[in-house]
Amino acid sequence: MASSKNKDSKTLARCFRCKHAVFMQWLENPIIADCQIRHERFVAMIDRQCPLFEPSYIEEPEITHYDHYEDADNF
Numbered sequence: 001m002a003s004s005k006n007k008d009s010k011t012l013a014r015c016f017r018c019k020h021a022v023f024m025q026w027l028e029n030p031i032i033a034d035c036q037i038r039h040e041r042f043v044a045m046i047d048r049q050c051p052l053f054e055p056s057y058i059e060e061p062e063i064t065h066y067d068h069y070e071d072a073d074n075f
Contacts, residue, residue: 013053014048015042015048016031018052018053020053023061024064025063026066026068027066
């Protein structure tokens, strides 16, 4: 059996608490997590199964706020 950093891949975690995520939000929409390992974006506050999850221990992570959708091209 292959070893992973998160030994129980069935554990639910939120990207908002993961050290691999960078956060952004457009207008009043949900916060999006840009995973720096998977190079994918996910809704940050949704519970999901991720074997790559590692806790960040940051209570209030930095969130980049955008007021135009065109700003997404620059991220």
